[in-house]
Amino acid sequence: xxxxSFRPRPLDIHKKLPVVKSVKEFEDDEAPxxxxxxxxxxxxxxxxxxxxxTNQTLSKKSSxxxxxxxxxxxxxxxxxxxxxxxxxxxxxxxxxxxxxxGEFVEYDLDDxxxxxxxxxxNERKIISSxxxxxxxxxxxxxxxxxxxxxxxxxxxxxxxxxxILHLDSAAEALQSLSVRFAILQSxxxxxxxxxxxxxxxxxxxxxxxxxxxDTNPYNVFRPREKAHRLHTRRMxxxxxxxxxxxxxxxxxxxxxxxxxxxxxxxxxxxxxxLLMECEVNLQRVxxxxxxxxxxxxDRMVFPSLQRASCKLASSDDDYMDSDDTTNGHPYARPASAxxxxxxxKLAMVSTGQMKRELKQGxxxxxxxxxxxxxxxxxxxxxxxxxxxxxxxxxxQPPCPPAENGSVxxxxxxxxxxxxxxxxxxxxxxxxx
Amino acid sequence: xxxLKEVKAEDGAAPxxxxxxxxxxxxxxxxxxxxxxxxxxxxxLPLEVGTRVMCRWRDQKxxxxxxIERRKTSSGxxxxxxxxxxxxxxxxxxxxxxxxxxxxLDTVETDVDEKVEDKVTSLKMxxxxxxxxxxxxxxxxxxxxxAASLREHEEFTKVKNIAKIELxxxxxxxxxxxxxxxxxxxxxxxxFCEFCLNFMKRKEQxxxxxxxCDLKHPPGDEIYRSGTLSMFEVDGKKNKxxxxxxxxxxxxxxDHKTLYYxxxxxxxxxxxxxxxxxxxxxxxxxxxxHSEESYNLAxxxxxxxxxxxxxxxxLIAFSYELSKKxxxxxxxxxxxxxxxxxxxxxxxTRVLLDILKKHKGNISIKELSDMTAIKPDDILxxxxxLDLIQYRKxxxxxxxDPKVLDRHLKAAxxxxxxxxxxxxxxxxxxxxxxxxxxxxxxxxxxxxxxxx
Numbered sequence: 001x002x003x004x005s006f007r008p009r010p011l012d013i014h015k016k017l018p019v020v021k022s023v024k025e026f027e028d029d030e031a032p033x034x035x036x037x038x039x040x041x042x043x044x045x046x047x048x049x050x051x052x053x054t055n056q057t058l059s060k061k062s063s064x065x066x067x068x069x070x071x072x073x074x075x076x077x078x079x080x081x082x083x084x085x086x087x088x089x090x091x092x093x094x095x096x097x098x099x100x101x102g103e104f105v106e107y108d109l110d111d112x113x114x115x116x117x118x119x120x121x122n123e124r125k126i127i128s129s130x131x132x133x134x135x136x137x138x139x140x141x142x143x144x145x146x147x148x149x150x151x152x153x154x155x156x157x158x159x160x161x162x163x164i165l166h167l168d169s170a171a172e173a174l175q176s177l178s179v180r181f182a183i184l185q186s187x188x189x190x191x192x193x194x195x196x197x198x199x200x201x202x203x204x205x206x207x208x209x210x211x212x213x214d215t216n217p218y219n220v221f222r223p224r225e226k227a228h229r230l231h232t233r234r235m236x237x238x239x240x241x242x243x244x245x246x247x248x249x250x251x252x253x254x255x256x257x258x259x260x261x262x263x264x265x266x267x268x269x270x271x272x273x274l275l276m277e278c279e280v281n282l283q284r285v286x287x288x289x290x291x292x293x294x295x296x297x298d299r300m301v302f303p304s305l306q307r308a309s310c311k312l313a314s315s316d317d318d319y320m321d322s323d324d325t326t327n328g329h330p331y332a333r334p335a336s337a338x339x340x341x342x343x344x345k346l347a348m349v350s351t352g353q354m355k356r357e358l359k360q361g362x363x364x365x366x367x368x369x370x371x372x373x374x375x376x377x378x379x380x381x382x383x384x385x386x387x388x389x390x391x392x393x394x395x396q397p398p399c400p401p402a403e404n405g406s407v408x409x410x411x412x413x414x415x416x417x418x419x420x421x422x423x424x425x426x427x428x429x430x431x432x
Numbered sequence: 433x434x435x436l437k438e439v440k441a442e443d444g445a446a447p448x449x450x451x452x453x454x455x456x457x458x459x460x461x462x463x464x465x466x467x468x469x470x471x472x473x474x475x476x477l478p479l480e481v482g483t484r485v486m487c488r489w490r491d492q493k494x495x496x497x498x499x500i501e502r503r504k505t506s507s508g509x510x511x512x513x514x515x516x517x518x519x520x521x522x523x524x525x526x527x528x529x530x531x532x533x534x535x536x537l538d539t540v541e542t543d544v545d546e547k548v549e550d551k552v553t554s555l556k557m558x559x560x561x562x563x564x565x566x567x568x569x570x571x572x573x574x575x576x577x578x579a580a581s582l583r584e585h586e587e588f589t590k591v592k593n594i595a596k597i598e599l600x601x602x603x604x605x606x607x608x609x610x611x612x613x614x615x616x617x618x619x620x621x622x623x624f625c626e627f628c629l630n631f632m633k634r635k636e637q638x639x640x641x642x643x644x645c646d647l648k649h650p651p652g653d654e655i656y657r658s659g660t661l662s663m664f665e666v667d668g669k670k671n672k673x674x675x676x677x678x679x680x681x682x683x684x685x686x687d688h689k690t691l692y693y694x695x696x697x698x699x700x701x702x703x704x705x706x707x708x709x710x711x712x713x714x715x716x717x718x719x720x721x722h723s724e725e726s727y728n729l730a731x732x733x734x735x736x737x738x739x740x741x742x743x744x745x746x747l748i749a750f751s752y753e754l755s756k757k758x759x760x761x762x763x764x765x766x767x768x769x770x771x772x773x774x775x776x777x778x779x780x781t782r783v784l785l786d787i788l789k790k791h792k793g794n795i796s797i798k799e800l801s802d803m804t805a806i807k808p809d810d811i812l813x814x815x816x817x818l819d820l821i822q823y824r825k826x827x828x829x830x831x832x833d834p835k836v837l838d839r840h841l842k843a844a845x846x847x848x849x850x851x852x853x854x855x856x857x858x859x860x861x862x863x864x865x866x867x868x869x870x871x872x873x874x875x876x877x878x879x880x881x882x883x884x
Binding site: 009011013014015016017018019020021022066067068069070071072073074077080081082083084085086087091092093094095096097098099104105106108109110111114129130133204205209217218219220221222223224 | 490522523525526584588598600601602603604605606607611613614615626628630632633634636637638639640641642644646647648649651652653654655657664666670671672673674676679691692693694695696697706707708709710711736737739770771774788791793794795796797798799801808812821823827828829830831832833834857
């Protein structure tokens with residue numbers, strides 16, 4: 001079997017491979033053949049030999065055998081670097097580049113500058129090196145700003161970069177440094193000459209990078225060509241700068257407000273629900289009371305009815321909208337005409353109806369329709385308050401003057417406050 | 433790069449004019465008159481670029497070198513030259529300028545300059561060039577570059593431009609060429625501020641700079657602190673000058689690092705040892721913000737004074753911990769240097785074999801990859817190199833004999849400093865960006881909601 005497998009099939013990384021804990025297993029199965037056996041015997045040797053140097057698989061040199069150039073310590077180190085660092089307990093947060101933050105003088109004098117300064121000072125200390133450095137730095141920054149305003153900043157290095165800044169503007173801008181004009185003039189001239197020689201800013205941060213197609217290997221840090229990502233409006237907004245930080249702050253405030261509003265909303269809705277539950281319970285109690293009273297009156301106590309009514313009365317979800325209740329049961333009449341007759345008839349009808357409803361598995365018409373001759377129980381309604389109505393300008397129309405002795409029909413209106421706080425006047429049932 | 437060009441031009445012009453003049457002066461040379469007499473016909477001064485000769489190295493023994501460049505000495509006469517030599521047994525990092533006296537002129541090889549065709553590229557070249565390619569193909573770390581780009585790379589990085597640097601406590605001999613701006617390229621020594629990494633040509637300039645520089649640690653967020661060891665994450669876009677300075681510095685010690693493109697798309701993870709003077713960089717690694725090839729590391733370096741102390745393996749382990757937090761597998765960008773490959777093999781060996789020792793039952797390469805964030809290719813190549821994967825009876829089998837594993841572990845070297853994951857406080861870069869993106873999206877959507 002094994003002799004046939006000289007060429008192993010490619011390894012499937014997802015397949016679980018058996019892990020063999022003893023090298024002897026390799027030895028037992030394999031008959032001596034070319035490559036497999038030499039490897040196995042090598043493994044076996046590895047397990048038994050002490051000398052790791054014969055391990056041919058680790059033929060790479062150890063790092064001790066790779067020589068590297070040397071290093072020494074600097075004697076003045078302790079003097080040059082002060083022991084003023086105190087580590088905070090929390091991890092340090094970066095503050096962003098110094099250039100953007102404060103007044104740090106990024107420029108350092110180079111050999112030329114130092115030589116010129118020495119000559120200029122001529123042992124008289126006309127200007128200190130720090131001051132000179134600051135002046136050169138400020139001149140660079142001012143010139144850069146002037147070029148920005150003039151709109152001549154190029155993203156990559158193309159044509160030579162000329163100085164725009166004039167001595168007078170410089171003098172005006174640098175008044176706070178309290179440098180004598182003559183000194184400033186000398187420094188300015190030196191700087192301008194240097195700039196003309198260099199053909200680019202002397203402060204490295206202000207030097208534009210080489211263009212992307214520059215092939216000179218000695219030029220470095222070319223800007224990368226924009227990756228061909230789909231250009232969406234969102235991408236253009238995806239800047240990571242101070243503006244977006246402010247926007248994010250604003251967003252945070254808005255979200256906090258939204259959260260508070262929604263929380264208040266929740267509380268309100270909870271209270272409303274509580275109120276609703278109270279009303280429903282009240283209605284139930286009312287209904288129960290009235291219904292039972294009615295049945296006792298009518299002496300038509302059907303046990304099933306009673307049971308059913310109790311059952312229905314106790315079901316929680318069967319809230320009937322008042323409109324639906326009235327529409328579903330047009331037998332509710334505003335005024336009584338023939339109570340007794342109507343009652344018994346209606347009671348029978350309603351019982352029958354109820355039985356039908358029971359069979360249907362009544363969830364929709366849950367509430368037993370009240371048969372109080374005086375006042376129908378209309379759920380979730382409030383009686384009209386005539387005073388309030390009057391205050392709102394709703395008045396009962398005046399009785400028409402009597403004509404020919406006919407009985408003036410009284411306006412029968414029973415209004416109620418219905419859904420959504422609307423005033424509803426139900427149609428009177430002509431059959432009653 | 434003015435100075436290099438000058439040398440080259442001079443090199444081109446000199447031989448013809450000096451060739452005739454050299455012979456008479458050779459015998460009268462001050463250095464080794466007797467020797468000169470014997471080998472006058474062989475050793476023609478100044479030596480040509482490409483000459484092979486034996487040279488006395490820092491161990492005081494002769495080693496074979498090849499002359500890469502030459503220049504006139506500043507202090508000597510018009511015919512006194514220094515030679516930039518490459519020790520053929522060693523990596524290019526040991527190339528240096530040597531004086532004539534270090535060269536044994538008896539051993540100058542006379543090579544006929546024949547055009548030889550290279551089988552790989554079928555380019556006509558001299559035997560010198562061919563031998564150079566063959567040599568470098570044998571060397572580690574150059575295998576993954578094709579012959580043409582290797583030649584191009586070697587051409588402009590031929591000679592180290594800066595010989596020494598001062599960085600904090602140490603004065604370090606450089607290893608390779610680094611493309612500093614031309615104003616700096618001709619200095620024998622550069623002085624670096626150890627915190628902001630600005631570089632200067634004179635010591636006084638550095639001292640002046642230190643008086644005003646208030647940075648005591650890398651600019652960026654500290655994302656790990658354990659004892660005196662701290663790791664800082666620096667965004668190349670937010671701290672461009674620092675990123676560029678770091679690249680200039682690192683290039684001095686990395687052969688195949690390229691500074692072609694800007695640092696905007698990189699993150700720099702700078703490892704520091706902290707004391708009362710500040711957080712001192714001991715090493716770093718860079719990482720692309722978005723990598724197409726699932727690279728979790730672009731360049732890695734431990735500064736020479738801190739090498740062989742376990743920092744390199746710490747950096748490697750750290751890069752994999754970041755990958756784990758991102759939920760991805762990763763692999764270092766190629767080519768790896770010889771030292772880099774050694775460290776990685778050691779790390780992979782240690783991590784994988786530790787798992788195999790403890791594991792019960794079967795295991796797939798994919799599972800190993802998910803556990804360690806190491807790419808399956810790297811796992812496979814490690815196990816294959818260690819001969820721990822066999823093909824037997826129609827399937828692959830992993831050998832996990834404890835004795836064998838221990839041998840390998842011992843040979844892999846000590847583990848580096850350990851990464852304590854509980855002390856890592858970090859969100860992956862993409863999540864940081866996405867977070868701001870989501871909030872911006874919410875900002876677009878939120879106003880209508882609030883109006884209700």
